[in-house]
Amino acid sequence: xxxxxxxxxxxxxxxxxxxxxxxxxxxxxxxxxxxxxxxxxxxxxxxxxxxxxxxxxxxxxxxxxxxxxxxxxxxxxxxxxxxxxxxxxxxxxxxxxxxxxxxxxxxxxxxxxxxxxxxxxxxxxxxxxxxxxxxxxxxxxxxxxxxxxxxxxxxxxxxxxxxxxxxxxxxxxxxxxxxxxxxxxxxxxxxxxxxxxxxxxxxxxxxxxxxxxxxxxxxxxxxxxxxxxxxxxxxxxxxxxxxxxxxxxxxxxxxxxxxxxxxxxxxxxxxxxxxxxxxxxxxxxxxxxxxxxxxxxxxxxxxxxxxxxxxxxxxxxxxxxxxxxxxxxxxxxxxxxxxxxxxxxxxxxxxxxxxxxxxxxxxxxxxxxxxxx
Numbered sequence: 001x002x003x004x005x006x007x008x009x010x011x012x013x014x015x016x017x018x019x020x021x022x023x024x025x026x027x028x029x030x031x032x033x034x035x036x037x038x039x040x041x042x043x044x045x046x047x048x049x050x051x052x053x054x055x056x057x058x059x060x061x062x063x064x065x066x067x068x069x070x071x072x073x074x075x076x077x078x079x080x081x082x083x084x085x086x087x088x089x090x091x092x093x094x095x096x097x098x099x100x101x102x103x104x105x106x107x108x109x110x111x112x113x114x115x116x117x118x119x120x121x122x123x124x125x126x127x128x129x130x131x132x133x134x135x136x137x138x139x140x141x142x143x144x145x146x147x148x149x150x151x152x153x154x155x156x157x158x159x160x161x162x163x164x165x166x167x168x169x170x171x172x173x174x175x176x177x178x179x180x181x182x183x184x185x186x187x188x189x190x191x192x193x194x195x196x197x198x199x200x201x202x203x204x205x206x207x208x209x210x211x212x213x214x215x216x217x218x219x220x221x222x223x224x225x226x227x228x229x230x231x232x233x234x235x236x237x238x239x240x241x242x243x244x245x246x247x248x249x250x251x252x253x254x255x256x257x258x259x260x261x262x263x264x265x266x267x268x269x270x271x272x273x274x275x276x277x278x279x280x281x282x283x284x285x286x287x288x289x290x291x292x293x294x295x296x297x298x299x300x301x302x303x304x305x306x307x308x309x310x311x312x313x314x315x316x317x318x319x320x321x322x323x324x325x326x327x328x329x330x331x332x333x334x335x336x337x338x339x340x341x342x343x344x345x346x347x348x349x350x351x352x353x354x355x356x357x358x359x360x361x362x363x364x365x366x367x368x369x370x371x372x373x
Contacts, residue, residue, distance in 0.1 A: 001065025001092060003037035007078060007085040007102065009057045010042075014075045016237055017046040017053045019209065021071040033074060034117045035089065035098075036066035042089075045117070046071055051206055051241040052120040066114040067091045069098045077107055120240050125224035125231060129193035131173075133219035133234060139175040140211055142186035142364045145333045147204050148179035155246030156180070159207055161225075162199035163190050167362070171195060176251050182330050183254055183367040184337070198227050201244035206230065209239055255367055256355050259346035261319035263292060264359060267343045269313055271335040277301045277309040278328035288328040289373040292347075293321045301328075324350045325373030334366045 017033055025031045034045040042059035045052065077100055078087065085102040091111060100107040140159065148156035159177045166172035166187060173194050174187040190197075202210075213234045214221060224231040231240045278288055281301045291298040294317060300310040324347060335343060340360030347354050356366040 001035075001037050001067060002062035002088075002090050003042050003059050004062070004086055004088050005042050005057060005059035007081050007083065007087050009059075010087055011075075011078045013042075013044050013055045013057045014071075014078055016055055016212070017044045018071040018075040019212070020046045020048055020051050020053050022048050023072070029068060029112050029116045029118070031070055031072075032068035032112055032117070033071035034066065034068045034114060036114070037061045037089070038064050047118055047120055048205075049118060049120070050203065051209065051239070053209065053237065053239050055237045057236070063092075065091060067098055067111045068114055068117050069109045069111050073109060074100070081105060120242075123226060123229065125226045125229070127193060127197050127226075128222065128224040129191040130220055130222050131188075131191045133214040133221050134217040135188050136221050136223070137211065137214035137217070139173070139186050139188060140207055140214075142337050143175045143177040143184040144204075144207050144211070145337070146177040146179055146182050146184040146366075147207065148177075149204075150179065153180070155201060155244060155248055158201040158203045158244045160199060160201050160248040160251070161197075161230075163194050163197040173197075176248070178249075178251060178254070178367075181327065181369050182334070183251060184334075184364070185251070185255075185366070186364040188363065197225060199248065200225055200227070200230065201246060201248055202230055203241065203244050206239070206241040209241075213237060213239060254353060255365070256346065256348060256353050259348040259352070259355055261292075261322060261347040262317070263297070263345040263347060264316035264342050265297065265313060265345070267335055267338050267341060270343060271332055273299050273311045273313055274328050274331050274335075277311050280306045280309045281328060282306075286328045287325045287371045287373045288331065289323060289325045291321070291323045292317050292319075294318055319347075322347060322350065323373070324354070325371040326354075326368055327371055330368055334368060337364065337366070 036043040041056050043056045045054045081102045088101040091098045098109045159175050171190040172187040173190045176185045219234050222233040277299045282303050289300045297313045297315045302308040338358045340358045342359040344357045344359045
């Protein structure tokens with residue numbers, strides 16, 4: 001194999017694929033990236049057996065061929081090469097090494113045979129649709145913070161993606177994530193080809209990679225799904241991942257329908273006040289109490305070890321007085337997702353879940369369980 005590629009192109013591609021490779025691997029080949037030179041350019045591929053990323057970069061191929069080299073080492077080498085350099089990759093003979101040359105630098109890396117590299121055979125995809133990168137990224141951004149990290153409830157360790165009927169009978173592509181304490185839901189009009197989509201759970205690591213793939217807001221994503229795999233293609237990058245094999249709970253039962261007390265508050269003022277008073281909260285508890293009365297809200301935190309804090313805000317609230325407590329971290333996570341100037345909270349009583357919405361948009365909602373204070 002002999003190929004010449006521009007450093008910037010190679011670095012950009014390696015930054016996409018090397019992230020999939022786990023730092024600690026019991027299977028040596030999984031620490032490697034597969035590099036394959038052919039007439040279409042240079043193909044790079046990395047996998048952790050659950051997730052696979054493939055990207056093709058423009059390159060001058062002198063001699064077609066393929067090999068695998070340590071992914072993080074190659075990435076670090078290319079990162080440290082001078083800008084604008086032309087990188088030559090050469091492998092051959094019986095030595096089992098790949099030579100990397102750029103200007104006066106030369107590296108020789110140990111390789112493992114291409115034949116040993118696993119292929120995440122995708123099989124057939126039952127549904128394929130195209131969606132604007134910015135729209136798909138928004139679905140993921142608005143919900144990923146609520147993904148559970150509790151390994152025992154593995155079916156909550158991802159985003160539940162499905163098609164459902166929304167307001168006015170429209171078909172909507174909806175993303176939902178929950179960890180049992182909070183729930184996030186976002187949706188967009190279902191793209192052509194998404195009808196009848198099976199409900200799937202996209203794992204946390206895959207969600208993070210999709211977010212990075214969609215950093216270019218102008219890009220278009222082609223999403224393919226089956227009951228066991230998802231594939232997302234953006235430009236020359238193809239990400240294929242296994243899905244979580246489990247049943248997502250009936251989240252609709254958690255979303256409160258009859259909360260009759262409405263609180264409207266300036267989002268930035270509210271977030272800043274929660275952040276300030278929670279400075280004295282205990283690391284474990286993090287509870288902040290909201291005391292609501294007509295036209296005002298008092299936020300308070302009491303920590304026997306470090307002291308207490310209160311702050312008062314003017315709010316739009318006309319229902320009967322109510323005291324309710326929340327985890328301050330969760331409140332801040334939710335307010336950071338809101339896009340308008342004001343947050344709307346629909347409350348019932350101190351023991352029931354609260355619904356949080358953006359006052360200006362209806363395509364996302366959040367549910368937060370209260371805490372005892």
